Amino acid sequence: MAHLSSRRTRALAVPVGLALTASLGFLPTATAAPTGEPASASVRTDGPKLSYVVNTRGGHSTVKDVEKAIAKAGGTVVITYEQIGVIVVHSQNPAFGETIRRVRGVESAGATRTNPIVPQATKDVGSIAEPLTAEQAAAAAADAKADEDPLEPLQWSLPAIKADQAHKKSLGSKKVTVAVIDTGVDDTHPDLAPNFDSRASANCVSGAPDTTAGSWRPAAGESDHGTHVAGTIAAAKNGVGVTGVAPGVKVSGIKVSNPDGFFYTEAVVCGFLWAAEHGVEVTNNSYYTDPWLFNCKNDPDQGALVDALTRAVKYAERKGTVNVAAAGNSRQDLASDAIEDTTSPNDSETVTRTVDPSACPDIPTMLPGVVTVSATGAKGLKSSYSNYGRGVIDVAAPGGDSTIYQTPEPPAVNGLILSTLPGGRYGYKAGTSMASPHVAGVVALIKSKHPYAPPAAVKALLTVEADAKACGEPYDINGDGVIDAVCEGGKSYNGFYGSPVVHAPEPVRC
Numbered sequence: 001m002a003h004l005s006s007r008r009t010r011a012l013a014v015p016v017g018l019a020l021t022a023s024l025g026f027l028p029t030a031t032a033a034p035t036g037e038p039a040s041a042s043v044r045t046d047g048p049k050l051s052y053v054v055n056t057r058g059g060h061s062t063v064k065d066v067e068k069a070i071a072k073a074g075g076t077v078v079i080t081y082e083q084i085g086v087i088v089v090h091s092q093n094p095a096f097g098e099t100i101r102r103v104r105g106v107e108s109a110g111a112t113r114t115n116p117i118v119p120q121a122t123k124d125v126g127s128i129a130e131p132l133t134a135e136q137a138a139a140a141a142a143d144a145k146a147d148e149d150p151l152e153p154l155q156w157s158l159p160a161i162k163a164d165q166a167h168k169k170s171l172g173s174k175k176v177t178v179a180v181i182d183t184g185v186d187d188t189h190p191d192l193a194p195n196f197d198s199r200a201s202a203n204c205v206s207g208a209p210d211t212t213a214g215s216w217r218p219a220a221g222e223s224d225h226g227t228h229v230a231g232t233i234a235a236a237k238n239g240v241g242v243t244g245v246a247p248g249v250k251v252s253g254i255k256v257s258n259p260d261g262f263f264y265t266e267a268v269v270c271g272f273l274w275a276a277e278h279g280v281e282v283t284n285n286s287y288y289t290d291p292w293l294f295n296c297k298n299d300p301d302q303g304a305l306v307d308a309l310t311r312a313v314k315y316a317e318r319k320g321t322v323n324v325a326a327a328g329n330s331r332q333d334l335a336s337d338a339i340e341d342t343t344s345p346n347d348s349e350t351v352t353r354t355v356d357p358s359a360c361p362d363i364p365t366m367l368p369g370v371v372t373v374s375a376t377g378a379k380g381l382k383s384s385y386s387n388y389g390r391g392v393i394d395v396a397a398p399g400g401d402s403t404i405y406q407t408p409e410p411p412a413v414n415g416l417i418l419s420t421l422p423g424g425r426y427g428y429k430a431g432t433s434m435a436s437p438h439v440a441g442v443v444a445l446i447k448s449k450h451p452y453a454p455p456a457a458v459k460a461l462l463t464v465e466a467d468a469k470a471c472g473e474p475y476d477i478n479g480d481g482v483i484d485a486v487c488e489g490g491k492s493y494n495g496f497y498g499s500p501v502v503h504a505p506e507p508v509r510c
Helices: 060-072 096-101 134-143 163-169 225-234 265-277 300-318 432-449 455-464
Strands: 050-056 075-081 086-091 106-111 129-131 177-182 250-255 282-285 322-326 339-344 351-355 371-376 395-398 417-421 425-429
Touching (some): 050 060, 050 075, 050 096, 050 300, 075 265, 086 265, 096 106, 096 300, 106 300, 163 432, 177 225, 177 265, 225 250, 265 300, 300 322, 322 455, 371 432
Parallel strands (some): 177 282, 282 322, 322 371
Antiparallel strands (some): 050 086, 075 086, 339 351, 417 425
16 A cells, blocks of 8 residues: 655645446536736736736725736736735736835735646646546445444544544534635535535635536546545435545535646645635645745745735634634644654745744644644554644644554544545545644534634534543554654643544533
């Protein structure tokens, strides 16, 4: 089995499952019109076409003045998020960034990519993903109890976080929606269709929301990642397939990954804003924002990306949204003073650089207010691939691991996480991408029980009610006598597991 490594979706991709039929849903179209004025005759427009975020000081008049300056500098406004002072721009002026940063009212501005706006090849490497076989499905159905969905006996992660106990009291409220900001969600899947919220769904790939019916779905050949995440959160308890952590809540899809798997800043900003403006209580973010694994604030371009996303995340939280994110699959200590990054930028020629994560955060997971999630396996230990770091990790949750390292108890047969895949299928994946939606589901159960609790109170309940876990023995996950990672801290808080290992909290279970 391949070993996990860093990747844009922080997850483990891939295949197969069981085919089922499904129905389509439709939503009226909404559009965002670009604005702008002709560029000055002296401005070059023969460079590569790049996308930028321009971050302004507050105020309607300031934003309008900056929009005029953008046009004069050879930029075309794609959309303006005036509520946070972020403008998405396209330009072919090679000097656009340098020029617009000198404009009164502009606090930062930067290119969101290092390659022109043309299709790129993905660079995903390494994966842990396995099919659900027909034999496994039949055996699981035979073992299922009367109150279980047919594949639920294979979902060792549900009892691991006591979700099965929580379901006896509550499946969650239909008034709560969790937005999956990801590669798209197949809302026609029979385990997702009953709980899908099309009103809170959109395609944000361009930086502006597109609500054309089905625009939030992954196209043929695109990643199944978002659909798998959505099932972990809210697959319906309906006698079909698997069960989500919060099978009674709503789930929406906000597609922010382009056809080649890149999550660019303008798309992610749009995702957070769309969720915030449509009453979403929880967002799940199982990715890192391309093209930089770490974004250094002292770099004009990278710093602008941190600025724009910080504004978007803070705005969503002010609107009542709890934002949950995966910590990453690079086996790195995010609390260390220096990390070697050999993967950035990932949309052109990479360079090797040494970064301080405190000055060069992984976004959005390391932004203030975001619940950062590490992964555990079937034995409750940190997953072999999971990032960690005292002061960075908030909570841990099941993300799965190689069965070689952590084998589940029967009747479960696979150490990875079983969930939904496009086309009515099911399959296994592992990664912090799979841990984060377990936490998002628990947050949804808390919001169902405490609908008026603000984000700070919800996050407090998430940690206070969960199980504290000590570092344990020296971490040698493969048993070769070499320590694979060092866990710092005590039982109540440490770098592997954060404050606690998350589970459905007592207010829900009692």
